[in-house]
Structures are given as structure tokens and as C-alpha cells.
Amino acid sequence: MDVLLSIPILSVLVRPSVSTSVNLLFFYATWSTLVLSHDPISIHATSLLVLRVVFWLAPSLLFLAFDSLVPSLAAGIKFAGKVTRPPRPDRLVGLALLNMILVTLVESVLSYIFYAVTGTTFFRMNTTLPFPWQIFKHHCVLFTSREVITYYLHRMLLHAGGRNPPALTRWHTTFAHGGPTTPLQLYTDHPVPLLLLQLVPVLLPSAVIRPHMITYLFFLGLCTVEATFVTSGYSIVPGVILGGNARRNAAHYASGGRANFGAWGILDWAHGTSKGGDVVEDIRDEADKHNLKERSAAKADDGASILQDGVDALKNGATRRSPRIRSSKGH
Structure with a gap:
């Protein structure tokens, strides 16, 4: 619990300062204390769990409750124009929760194995804060890599055509596309396709360039917030680009997975697999x-x-x- 309460991002959000300089100084002091008082694996694992609970689980459950309590109002802001209720919402919530824990656990175990073998962590874990230009440069590499990996994994492995599709395609089609779409859609998939689609595009490029842990957590937080809004099913997602991603995601599920395989749609545009703009x-x-x-x-x-x-x-x-x-x- 002390690790959770010591996450600098949460501390800054809960107790914002008037001055940016004071805010940054407080962030640095909190981060330094966290690094010096806890082992890097605990920081990594706890940060992953906190980010996903705060930026995905809590908003998604709120969206699901809104759809269930006021379906007539929610239908007016849905891409489908209606609210599709899952036959067993408790089972759906349980599957999404278990998958979220699974993704977090697998990444934490991989981080522990890497640390035990090499003596170093996936990411730079020190008291020095990354420079803004360094964060921007690493984010450009990470988001570009995520788009490329997501597109080809999603299209070639999870939606492979043919009369006898591979097991990955069947699992993904059955779990992710076999029922009505809900705000929990991000983690309501078979565990194996889920790990490929949600973990590999984010962790693999990060493990290659090995950015600062704060840079990685910032990147993961942005990806989580983006995915939460994109998979919510709402047509009032703020921003033109983010709203376009949400529209393409809705078209992906409406088409049965025959279009819109990338995260941002850049490679869909290049390969002609876009649908719905x-x-x-x-x-x-x-x-x-x-x-x-x-x-x-x-x-x-x-x-x-x-x-x-x-x-x-x-x-x-x-x-x-x-x-x-x-x-x-x-x-």
C-alpha cells in the first residue's frame, strides 16, 4: 500500500501545487524517495496496476453502469445507436478483470526474470528525471512502433483469412467478436490474443530502447486513456483524432474484424484497409x-x-x- 500511495503521478494529481516549479520539485522528491526505498520490480508492477485501475477499470465500469442505468440516454451517444447489454455482465466483468491482472502479472514476471538474469531493469530506474526532449523523442519511437506492431499482429495473426484459420484467429473471433461490444471490450478477449495485442506492441519497443521508467509509465498511461475512450463505444469522444480512432474501432467490430486493424489508422490508410473514414x-x-x-x-x-x-x-x-x-x- 505504501508503494501505491507513493506513485508520483498520483501524488501530483491529488495534491496539485500552484507553482509549476514547486510541483516539479515535489514530484522529484517523491520519485527519489520511491526509488531509494523500494525495489525496482515492485515499483514497476505496482505502477502498472495503478495505471490500469485508475485509467481503464474505473472509467470502464462507470461507462458500463451508465449504459445499464440510463440506456435510453446512452443510446443517443453510441455509434451503434443502441445499448447492447451482455447476457451475463458479471461474467464479462470477471473476464476483463482477470485479463487485466494477467497482462500486469506477465509483464511483471518478465521484468523480474530480466532483472534476475542481467542485474538491470527493463527501464532506467534512477532518481534523475528525464528531459522533456528525451521524453518526446522516445514517445515518437514508441508510438510509431506500436502502430506498426499492432497493425500487422492484428491483421496477420488475429484476423488471418482462409478456410482453416489458425487457433489465434478463432480464439480472438470467438471472444472479442462473438458478443455485443461493451465499454470493457479492451480486455474481454481470449488471454493469448490479448497478450499479443495489448502487451507486445507496448512492451517490446520499450524493452528495446529502454527509456526512463517515468517515460514508459507516461507512454503506458497515454495508451491506456486512449484505449479506454476508443473502446467505450461513445460517439462524443473529445478530439478529432481520438474521435476518429473511436469511430474506426466501432467500424472494426461492426464489420466483423475485416477492417481497421491499427491503433491510429495510419497503416490502414496506407494498405487500404480503412472503413468509416x-x-x-x-x-x-x-x-x-x-x-x-x-x-x-x-x-x-x-x-x-x-x-x-x-x-x-x-x-x-x-x-x-x-x-x-x-x-x-x-x-
């Missing part, structure tokens, strides 16, 4: 939205210029009439 359309929509604002500002400027020209014309006309009035009075 691709990532290029999302970017174009975002650009059009900004261009619309620019056009509105330009029209407002044009209107102000016309108004100013009219005022100047009135002033010039009044100036030209004034000498005539004075000359007529002189006569």
Missing part, C-alpha cells in the same frame, strides 16, 4: 476547422475595412463641402 480525413477535418476560423477572421477584417473606408469617405465629403459653405456665406 481514415486518419487522413480526420487530419483534413481538423485543418478545415482551423481554415474556417481563419476565413471567418478574414471576413471580419474585410467587413471592418469596408466600414473604415465608408467612414473615411464621409469625412472626405464633409471636408470638401466645408469650403463651399464658407464661400457662399461670403457672397
Whole structure:
């Protein structure tokens, strides 16, 4: 419990400071205390569990409760236009919870084995905080690698075609696509396809470049939040790109897994496997939205210029009439 309460991310969120400098100093002190007082495997395992409970399990259960308690209201903001209730929600929750624990346990065991064999951890675990540019650079590599690995694993192994599909395809089709979609969809899969799809694209590139533990946890937190909203089934997901990912995910399940295999849809666009709009359309929509604002500002400027020209014309006309009035009075 003391490890859980010492996670710096949670400490910053629960007790935010007014000053960014004080906030960063508090984060550094908390992280240093955590690293010096606990072994790296415990920090790794506990952080994984906390991130998934806070950013996936709690919101997903809240979404599921909302769908169950007010289905008529929830149906209006669903991609399918209706709420599909699972026949046995308790069993579904149990499967999702066990799978979440399984993914966390497997990663923790792999981290322990790596540490026992090499004497070092998957990720750099020291009191020095990573630089912002280093975090950005590693995130670019990690998100790009995740997109590539997710697309080809998902398409080639979990949705392999043919008359006799492999066991991975059958398991994934039966568990992930065999029932109604729910907000718990992220972890309601067969354990083996689940590990391939949820663990390998995130852990493999991270183990290769070995970033700082804070960088990895930040990356995992972003992926978890993204997946929670994308698999919620709601059409009001904030952001054009994130909303597009949610729309493509809904189309993936609606099509029976015949399209939209990537996390962001970039390789789907490149390979022509997009359905329900691709990532290029999302970017174009975002650009059009900004261009619309620019056009509105330009029209407002044009209107102000016309108004100013009219005022100047009135002033010039009044100036030209004034000498005539004075000359007529002189006569």
C-alpha cells in the first residue's frame, strides 16, 4: 500500500501545487524517495496496476453502469445507436478483470526474470528525471512502433483469412467478436490474443530502447486513456483524432474484424484497409476547422475595412463641402 500511495503521478494529481516549479520539485522528491526505498520490480508492477485501475477499470465500469442505468440516454451517444447489454455482465466483468491482472502479472514476471538474469531493469530506474526532449523523442519511437506492431499482429495473426484459420484467429473471433461490444471490450478477449495485442506492441519497443521508467509509465498511461475512450463505444469522444480512432474501432467490430486493424489508422490508410473514414480525413477535418476560423477572421477584417473606408469617405465629403459653405456665406 505504501508503494501505491507513493506513485508520483498520483501524488501530483491529488495534491496539485500552484507553482509549476514547486510541483516539479515535489514530484522529484517523491520519485527519489520511491526509488531509494523500494525495489525496482515492485515499483514497476505496482505502477502498472495503478495505471490500469485508475485509467481503464474505473472509467470502464462507470461507462458500463451508465449504459445499464440510463440506456435510453446512452443510446443517443453510441455509434451503434443502441445499448447492447451482455447476457451475463458479471461474467464479462470477471473476464476483463482477470485479463487485466494477467497482462500486469506477465509483464511483471518478465521484468523480474530480466532483472534476475542481467542485474538491470527493463527501464532506467534512477532518481534523475528525464528531459522533456528525451521524453518526446522516445514517445515518437514508441508510438510509431506500436502502430506498426499492432497493425500487422492484428491483421496477420488475429484476423488471418482462409478456410482453416489458425487457433489465434478463432480464439480472438470467438471472444472479442462473438458478443455485443461493451465499454470493457479492451480486455474481454481470449488471454493469448490479448497478450499479443495489448502487451507486445507496448512492451517490446520499450524493452528495446529502454527509456526512463517515468517515460514508459507516461507512454503506458497515454495508451491506456486512449484505449479506454476508443473502446467505450461513445460517439462524443473529445478530439478529432481520438474521435476518429473511436469511430474506426466501432467500424472494426461492426464489420466483423475485416477492417481497421491499427491503433491510429495510419497503416490502414496506407494498405487500404480503412472503413468509416481514415486518419487522413480526420487530419483534413481538423485543418478545415482551423481554415474556417481563419476565413471567418478574414471576413471580419474585410467587413471592418469596408466600414473604415465608408467612414473615411464621409469625412472626405464633409471636408470638401466645408469650403463651399464658407464661400457662399461670403457672397
